[in-house]
Amino acid sequence: MIFYPQKVDKSRLERAVDSALAKKQLPPAAYYPTKSGSPGAQEAADAIASGAELIIVAGGDGTIRPVIHVLANHFLSNQKTPSVRPTPSLGIVPLGTGNVLARNLRLPLGNLGRAVAIAVSGKDRPIDVGQVTMTFGGDRPNETHVFGVMAGLGLDAKIFANTNNWLKRRIGWVAYIDGGLRSLPVTFERLAVSVNDQEPRNLKLHSLIVGNCGFLPGNINLMPDARIDDGVLDLAAVGPRRIWNWIEFWNRVTWINWLVKRVVGWRKIMSQTANVKTLENLRGAKVAVSSERAVNIQLDGDPFGQVQMAVFQVLPLAVKVRV
Ligand SMILES: [Mg+2]
Incomplete structure (x- = not known):
């Protein structure tokens, strides 16, 4: 226990x-x-x-x-x-x-x-988990970690890094939200994404999500096609039109929920949200992501710093969960 x-x-x-x-x-x-x-x-x-x-x-x-x-x-x-x-x-x-x-x-x-x-x-239900090997560059050696839900690269991971700061300082997030997330210095990331060792595709986006599963109750269903035992990882790219879905998604599922409800204007943003669809055709057992500029990464909400490259693979039915 x-x-x-x-x-x-x-x-x-x-x-x-x-x-x-x-x-x-x-x-x-x-x-x-x-x-x-x-x-x-x-x-x-x-x-x-x-x-x-x-x-x-x-x-x-x-x-x-x-x-x-x-x-x-x-x-x-x-x-x-x-x-x-x-x-x-x-x-x-x-x-x-x-x-x-x-x-x-x-x-x-x-x-x-x-x-x-x-x-x-x-009963035991075998589920897939994701595994990622991260290349940080500099003196930091590569690390390999497992995640159950999803990994995020870019703005998504940056939000988590900032959230942790808020935990320490207790005020950062309030200023962050009050100032308006629209005025955030939102930067595009240019990522080369290769699925199952195929020719890499260049994507310009705010966040790239690599999901092992995606279902959530309520009116958010991130990655409607993702299944927890299908042996594939699903990708979702969050671009300018989808950024609000993104913030909404984490808003709903993290402890910060209580705070957000108290901030004026958030409700309006919440009402504008809709479902985020999986990036078409980009799903596979292996996903390699590289970026010229180091990019933030998080795994199931834990920030891991900035990576130059991340290679994901699914570990099919590797964990038996009691359901
Ligand atoms: Mg899956």
Whole structure:
């Protein structure tokens, strides 16, 4: 049981999880709180090493991402060397306001008891995850990470970088929104995008989204064609006409929602939004993106700095989630 301690009371979680386990004649769980600097990956590795068959994560997308990173890599090494113990299943107890992956899987939000019951007694559903190898340039070595929902390059990722600053300083975002996002120094990115090793296509856009899945409830459906178990990644390009859809999308699914509702004028912007369609014909198991100028990148809402190149591939059915 990996949990984000700022978002859930440990004793309440223990009662819910251990009683659900007891009903199935299973022993109590081991509890691993995440810490700053250790948001879930080490905890997941420790749980696997101790022989866990099920890892339940109580948290948002930022806590789930490091755990699916470890689970997917364990699954891959198991495929190469089948002697390793089986990869644990993943149970999700959504906390906070993000939870895009949980929404995609139609898991109950805001109901600890039901979410725990599904995590303990649900069926395993194998899902795809995305993997990206990022080239940062300079002295920073390449990094490979896994994501469950989507990666964003460009303005999208820049918003996340700024959001984190707001978390630290508590005022940045207010000024940002009040000043009007229209006056943002919005810059175009010129990206060369190659799908399945084909001839690269040059795109001029604000943000490029590489999605493993796309469903969201409400009137936003980013990437209507994207499926979480179809073995392909879907691309969405956000250009000038679509920028509001974009901001709306993140507005709805992040914790900043409460703030945005209080800002005059936002409602009007929200009403102008519509669905964002997947960039036609650009979907595949492998996507390589390069940019002459370093471009911001985020994975499931976590900013990773600026990349010169990012090579994405889908890891089909690499994580089993309890649904
Ligand atoms: Mg897909």
